[in-house]
Amino acid sequence: MKRLLPLLLLLTSAIGCERGFVDSRREFGPAVPEDARAHPVEIHSPTTLGVADTPLLDAKGRPIGVACETCHGPTPDLSWAAEPDRPEAFHEAVDLRHGELTCNHCHDAEDRTKLHLADGTPLEVKDAMTLCAQCHGVQYRDYTHGSHGGMNGHWDLNRGPRDRNHCVDCHAPHTPAYGQVLPVHPPRDRYLEVVEHDAPDHSAKEAH
Amino acid sequence: MSTPSSEQEVHEHGVTEAVISYPQFLWKALGVATDGNALFYVWMTALTAVWLVGINAFAHQIVQGQGLTAMTDHVSWGMYIGNFTFAVGLAAGAVMMVIPAYLYHDEDMHDVVIVGEILAIAAVAVALAFVNVDIGRIDRLWHIIPFIGRFNFPVSMLTWDIIVLPGYFLINLHVVGYLLYMRFLGRKPNPKWYIPVVLLSIVWAVSIHTVTAFLYSGLGGRPFWNSAILAPRFVVSAFVSGPAFIVLALQIVRRFSDFYVGHKPIVTLINILRITAVVNLFLVGAEVFTEFYTGGSHVAAAEYLYFGLHGKNALVPWIWTAVVCNVVAAGIFLTVDPRKNLWIIDVACVMTLFGLWVEKGLGLIVPGFVPSTLHEVVEYLPNALEWKISLGIWALGLIIFTLGLKIAVAVFTGTMHVDAAHDAGEV
């Protein structure tokens, strides 16, 4: 019954007896068959995944990232470490603000190139979303149903693919809270003056 | 009076004769309309000048778009639609002479009723002109012509207006034209040819203003308009503005022409005003009570109109001036004796015309949009271009009204009549 709700909504709206609406009923055919879906939904793999920031900056002033394997792989190259005699100092710069979590809740203590699930099962870094999902089940459920997380491409997978954001595209694993941003594109209608009803202390500024 | 056979005879005779006499009627009317004393020429030249300024402003508006007006996506109707509403009321109000003259057989009204009918013609022309300057694409006007364009009838209330307004125009044009033409020929008008139309015009007058009210009151998203008493308010206020205007017009006719205007029709109109002005105040009061006593966000628009909202109060001085005008005018109508102090009544007529122009113009249209449907408060007051175009249209209306009166007076006083040669065989 619950599934029928949108359909009921549609049907009851026929009471509106709109000419336009009658039109729209005419072509209300069967849904697209599921098996006909030709194109994939691909989850974007963020370049930050499995990469740690170094104190070194690139030409554009961004920290240069270094892969876990560089130091923790079979042939470690510790030249990236901040203090080569104390390599763990490299990670002390990490700003960890993710609930009560500490490093080893997610990073595998045995194999630092991997993560691990709560039951100890090792997990490749690229599969990090499964790790997130352990605690954030509601968000993961919403994500899998398309109501959480940005996307690009096609709503109709019969006609083209879809790219989904990965959790860490928006939520840095160590500081996952979504930060504040400055809004873009202020309304600049003809003669629209700035009116802030509930924020009289806020300095009202014109758009440009 | 006449037997069926003689009526038939007259009718047949009339058809053949009309081929000659009707063009003559039009030609002589043109002559009368362009002929007068110095005052007449000054008056007409002034009106034409104002009209031309309006036409010029309108031409600029067509080229550069309504962006030249003060209207916005928040207040998307303004001065033009406000004036439209008021003009429709004026047209509908003219029927307040027709009712006593034809329904109550008020003999004193019988000749002067033509003034009301000419007012109806001029006011509908004004109303239609205001719609034309408001639409964004005047070149696509043909899209609203039934059968040629696509006419969303009966669903869109605007299509009803498109039917009733030109309809009312034609009805009154027929009555005025027929009566004047018969007088011109020196014949008694045949009741069969105009009485049914006059009766229709009474119903039609109520319909034009009801339809115009429904235009607004049918919009659920605009609480300020979404009121069942909007149509009654419109009709009643029309029955104030129409008679008030005619009271003034009759005195002007009496003063500047030889047309006999007795005292009785004016007194009758003032008696009508005594009732309608008070009922109008009552209906406005009922609306205001419902809004403010209930409160909530529904009252925001009325609050904006009467007291201002979030520091925005452009309409407050206008509406309070209008309230004072309407209240004082109603008091004057009720207390002053028109036989002794007619000039005080005249002042009251001017006051109530201004009061209703605000109440049904800017005071009705703008609060429908303030606050907007998303509760943004963007104000509106007409700018210079809108004033120019609006005054131009009113000047056009006065030109039509003046010329109509001029022709009617010439016909009724006998200075304009059919040439003797064509008159042969007449009674």
Add this chain to the structure above:
Amino acid sequence: MSDPSRRTMLKGAGATLGAAAFARAVAPITEWTNDLSVEGFLQKHYKELTVEDMSAVLARIERETEEQYGAKVSVEDVRPTPGVQFAYALNLSVCIGCRRCAKACHEENNHDRATNNSYIRVLEMTNGSLNLEHGTVTYDHAVPAPGKFYMPVQCHQCDNAPCVRVCPVEATWKESDGIVVVDYDWCIGCRYCEAACPYHARRFNWSKPEIPADEINPDQAYLSNRIRPQGVMEKCTFCLHRTRRGKLPACLEACPTGARVFGNLADPDSEIRWVLENKRVFVLKEDLGTQPRFFYFFDE
């Protein structure tokens, strides 16, 4: 009356003078008629155009866009797909009010640059109240601000659309996939629909839109994002030039948080159906009976 011939002469002079003044008053119109074409003037209603008519119309629009805006564009008549019923849902718990959707709409739909026009208005609302009276669209500070939530409003593509009902010339109607469209070449610009819409979803082209040639989105459709003429209404079309080709609307793609859910209501496995069936959705101003196809919801 003393000298009839002199009087007639004076009348003639007056008439000539008046006609000259009139001609001068209406002179600006000539500038306007330059932009008008006979074929544009005589063009029939969208629903009455044959396939041949339509291809001629599209060619004319492409040509005029190049002449007037200096941009080569492709204008197509993209029709609804049978079996598709569009609907939109917006997660108010996730929306941060960054207005990137409004910006994307502005760019995608070839809006007038001077007015920053967009079919989307984002309201900053105070927690605990859905009363629009406490909302503001002109906020200009870091978002999301504490104690606030954000509510983007755009066309709700109502099934019982007041705007469609009031149009005197049937220039706006609901298509078979649920999208309410405007025939920009048929609209007379009376703005009755703008007065009727309870969601501030419709916009009027107060002037001819200004867009630099290099900013024009060349992928255009007759009923959606082609550059609108002056003096007509326009509105959100759920980006039908994209969505009728299976793509997601521009505002959804621009959303950084995934607050927006779009899809086919007729497909039981669609994301939009999942949201309607599993979230507690609501519509704006439900009491007006407009039956929107645009839903809001909060996460639990």
